[in-house]
Amino acid sequence: MNRIYLDTAATTRVDPEVMKAMEPYFTRDFGNMASLHSAGRDAENAVEKARRLISGKVNGKEHRLVFTSGGTESNNFALKGIAFANMGKGKHIITTRIEHDCVLNSARWLEKQGFEVTYLPVDRQGFVSTDDFADAIRKDTILASVIHANNEIGTIEPIRELGKIAHEKGVLFHTDACQSFTKVPIDLKKDNIDLMTVNSHKIYGPKGVGGLFIRQGMRIDPLLHGGGQEFGYRSGTVNVSGIIGFSKAADMMKENHVEHMAKLRDMLIEGALEIKDSWLNGPSGNLRLANNAHITFKHIEGESLIIHLDLKGIASSTGSACSSKTLEPSHVLTSLGLRPEEAHGSVRFSVGRDNTKEEIEYTIGALRESVETLRKISPLR
Amino acid sequence: MAMQYSRKVMEHFKSPKNMGEMKNPDAVGMVGNQRCGDVMKIYLMVGKKDGKDIIKDIKFQTYGCVSAIATTSVTTEMVKGKTLDEAYKLTRDDVAGKLGGLPPIKMHCSNLASEALQDAIDNYRKKTANNKNNEGE
Numbered sequence: 001m002n003r004i005y006l007d008t009a010a011t012t013r014v015d016p017e018v019m020k021a022m023e024p025y026f027t028r029d030f031g032n033m034a035s036l037h038s039a040g041r042d043a044e045n046a047v048e049k050a051r052r053l054i055s056g057k058v059n060g061k062e063h064r065l066v067f068t069s070g071g072t073e074s075n076n077f078a079l080k081g082i083a084f085a086n087m088g089k090g091k092h093i094i095t096t097r098i099e100h101d102c103v104l105n106s107a108r109w110l111e112k113q114g115f116e117v118t119y120l121p122v123d124r125q126g127f128v129s130t131d132d133f134a135d136a137i138r139k140d141t142i143l144a145s146v147i148h149a150n151n152e153i154g155t156i157e158p159i160r161e162l163g164k165i166a167h168e169k170g171v172l173f174h175t176d177a178c179q180s181f182t183k184v185p186i187d188l189k190k191d192n193i194d195l196m197t198v199n200s201h202k203i204y205g206p207k208g209v210g211g212l213f214i215r216q217g218m219r220i221d222p223l224l225h226g227g228g229q230e231f232g233y234r235s236g237t238v239n240v241s242g243i244i245g246f247s248k249a250a251d252m253m254k255e256n257h258v259e260h261m262a263k264l265r266d267m268l269i270e271g272a273l274e275i276k277d278s279w280l281n282g283p284s285g286n287l288r289l290a291n292n293a294h295i296t297f298k299h300i301e302g303e304s305l306i307i308h309l310d311l312k313g314i315a316s317s318t319g320s321a322c323s324s325k326t327l328e329p330s331h332v333l334t335s336l337g338l339r340p341e342e343a344h345g346s347v348r349f350s351v352g353r354d355n356t357k358e359e360i361e362y363t364i365g366a367l368r369e370s371v372e373t374l375r376k377i378s379p380l381r
Numbered sequence: 382m383a384m385q386y387s388r389k390v391m392e393h394f395k396s397p398k399n400m401g402e403m404k405n406p407d408a409v410g411m412v413g414n415q416r417c418g419d420v421m422k423i424y425l426m427v428g429k430k431d432g433k434d435i436i437k438d439i440k441f442q443t444y445g446c447v448s449a450i451a452t453t454s455v456t457t458e459m460v461k462g463k464t465l466d467e468a469y470k471l472t473r474d475d476v477a478g479k480l481g482g483l484p485p486i487k488m489h490c491s492n493l494a495s496e497a498l499q500d501a502i503d504n505y506r507k508k509t510a511n512n513k514n515n516e517g518e
Contacts, residue, residue, distance in 0.1 A: 301418055303384070303446040304394075311395060329418075341415035377400055377450060379422035379442035380415065 004314045004359045006268075008202065008291055009151055009179060009350035014245065015204040021248035022206065025241035033238050034229060043240045050247030054211065057250055058196070059187040063213040066233045067243050070210035071178040072102040073223070074197035075145075077212050077234070078174045079106040081220040082143045082195070083115055086172075090140030094171075096120045096128050097335040098155075099147050103176055104331070107145075120146075122335055125283045126155030133162050137169045144171050148196075149180035152332040152348060153282035154292030156184055163192025172218070178202060178210075182253035183261070183290050188213060195220075200242065204353075205249030209242035257353040262290040264351040264360050269293045271364030272349075275371050281336060281346060293349040296338065297371050299380040300345040308370040314363050317348045386447060387481035393451035398458045403440040408508060410501025413493050419445035421453050421497040427465070427505055434465045434505075441497075448480075448487040452494040455479050465502050471495050 005013075025046065031039030033047055047067075055065050068074045083093060095107050097119045107117045118136045120128050128146055137144070144166045149156045159175050166173040174195035177186060181198040188196060195218075199210030214220055214233070226235025265288075269280055277298035282288055297305065302318030309316055329343035338346070349363070386394075403424035413419040421443045428437030439461050441453040456476055460468040473491040477483045483491060 299444060301445050301449070304450060307386075307394065307447050339416070341418075344415075344418045377397060377442060378444040379411070379420055380444045 002313060004355070004363060006349040006351055006355065006363065007315045007317050008352035009289075009348060010317055011201045011207065012204045012352055013354075014206055015249060015252060017252060018205055018245045018248045022241045022245040025244050029240075031240075033240060034227065043238075047238060047240055047243050050243045053247045054198070054250050055213070057182065057186075058198075058213070059189050060213055061189070063188050063196075063215050064231060064233075065211045065213050066230045067209065067211050067238065067246075068234055069208055069239070070201070071100070071176065071197055071199040074199070074210050074212040075100065075102045075176055076106050077220075077223045078195045078197060079103065079110060079143070079145060080223060081233075082172055082174070082218075083110050083113075084221040085219040086142040087115075090138075090142045091115045092118070092138050092141040094118045094120065094133070094136050094141060094144040096122060096146055096157075098122050098126055098150050098152075098332045099145070100151055100176060100178070103145055103147070116140075122155075124336055126150055126153050126281075126332070126336055127283075127287075128157055128162065130158060130161050130165060134165050134169075137166070137171055141169070141171045143174060145174040145176070147179075148175045148177040148186070149184060149289040149292075150282070150332060151179050152330060153294045153336070154179075154289035155282045156180065156287050156289060159193065160191045163194075167192050179289055179292075182250060183258050188215075194218060200246035200249055203249045203253050206242050206245040209239050209246045211246075253353075258290045260353055261351050261355075264355050264357065265291060265293050267357065267360050268349055268351065268363065269295070271360070272367055274364075275368055278371075281333065281338070291350045291352065293351070294346060295349075296342050296346040298342070298345060299378050300371055300374050302344055302347055304374055305345075305347055305370055308374060309363075309366060312366045312370070314366055317350070318346065384447070384484055384487075386451075386484070389455075389479070389481040390448060390451040390483065393454040393480070394447045397441075397450055397454040399440050399461070400442070400454065401440050402442060403438065406440075408501050408505035410497045410499070410504055412497045412500055413445070415444065419443070419449045419490065419493055421445070421449065421493055423453070423457070423497045423501040425501045425505055430464075436460050436463055436465065436468055445490070446487070448483050448490040449493065451480060452476050452483070452491045453497065456494040456498055460498060465505070469499055469502050471498060 031043040033044040163173040172194045176197045178199045194215045196213040201207040224235045272295045281294040329340045333343035406424035407427045408425045410423045424440040426438035439457045443450045443453045476491040
């Protein structure tokens with residue numbers, strides 16, 4: 001049975017061309033880029049080229065890209081680094097209720113260190129209101145962090161407007177672009193972004209590498225102290241092969257991939273919504289991430305549906321109670337106003353550039369069967 | 382976090398035993414709620430064997446995760462043909478053991494399955510006690 005992988009929002013495979021680009025940096029050009037000899041210099045040159053390439057994707061001329069171990073580290077770095085470097089100015093931070101856990105839990109940890117955090121609500125489709133955002137800014141607000149495209153429901157937030165408001169009031173603006181980088185056009189300058197988190201393993205690059213764009217001249221404390229690598233912002237031997245893979249992956253993502261994904265996404269959404277008692281979470285069209293389809297099926301428990309589909313060779317995902325360690329429904333879905341029982345019955349499909357129309361057709365058929373079977377087992381009507 | 386289920390759990394999930402609604406059951410038991418993600422319903426048909434009440438037929442319907450479905454399925458299989466007293470004594474460890482173990486976070490599912498069964502037996506006993514009282518009048 002061929003596996004149909006519809007979980008690219010979780011992670012993607014490494015593209016063979018990315019593997020090929022990385023390979024020499026494990027065996028031949030393995031030098032430590034802090035070394036003085038030519039092996040070290042070669043590694044350094046390659047990393048600087050990668051840095052320029054990735055920065056070029058988002059008009060990062062005014063920013064410095066600091067490579068990290070991934071999205072979680074970058075988000076921790078952004079929140080904690082800015083908070084501690086700027087606590088003299090104020091101790092208030094704004095974020096939203098639908099951030100990834102690595103932002104939310106960093107914010108909660110900062111609360112324990114004496115910072116105050118406002119968690120903005122979202123509307124039924126997951127949008128943050130610019131009015132709420134503006135109203136939340138106080139004299140002592142130092143940072144606002146809003147996810148660019150939500151990882152569960154695919155809502156693309158109005159970051160340009162939010163960034164503009166933040167800047168008008170002298171507040172630094174961070175966005176977590178782990179899901180959107182290379183899928184949604186980003187211009188760090190025009191979009192009023194001071195800090196931005198990106199990562200590699202959602203764009204067919206390797207796991208364990210990501211980055212944080214930091215506007216030059218900004219005060220930010222490092223998370224990791226040591227040998228002063230990455231301009232002193234991120235100590236630790238630089239992950240040369242990973243960075244080369246990351247830049248190759250970024251280079252390979254093209255506009256037509258995004259169009260392909262959006263087409264498959266819409267096909268999947270349309271087919272899934274033909275099933276009785278179902279609805280789409282998040283917006284449709286251009287304000288939705290190109291690869292994300294998130295559907296609620298009434299009277300269905302998410303984990304059962306995921307495993308049912310898995311038995312048919314389809315990999316999808318849920319944030320439902322039973323699949324998580326906490327047994328709590330997804331904080332994103334309850335923030336939209338979904339009741340816990342509705343949140344439990346929600347499934348995320350995230351398509352990729354390798355998926356085909358035929359795979360989506362098969363998935364729609366399998367989905368219809370599985371929902372029907374599980375509804376038969378269920379006592380709820 | 383990936384959930385590791387035993388082969389036995391997956392078998393019951395793929396082809397649940399005694400699944401579906403029962404017409405004219407002698408008693409019904411139901412536990413759980415949708416908010417928490419599990420609802421289990423058990424239908425009983427009670428018969429007599431050697432003067433004792435036994436479970437002649439049993440069916441279930443479950444809304445819930447993989448282990449919720451598997452635990453109710455295996456429970457029905459384990460108690461079919463047993464006396465009500467024997468069935469009532471079924472514990473969550475019996476159920477989980479029969480399934481080759483459950484992930485720790487899913488142990489509550491096996492609890493719920495035996496509670497649904499006990500609820501059905503309680504309802505049967507209440508009903509028959511009432512009937513006897515009514516007959517006495």
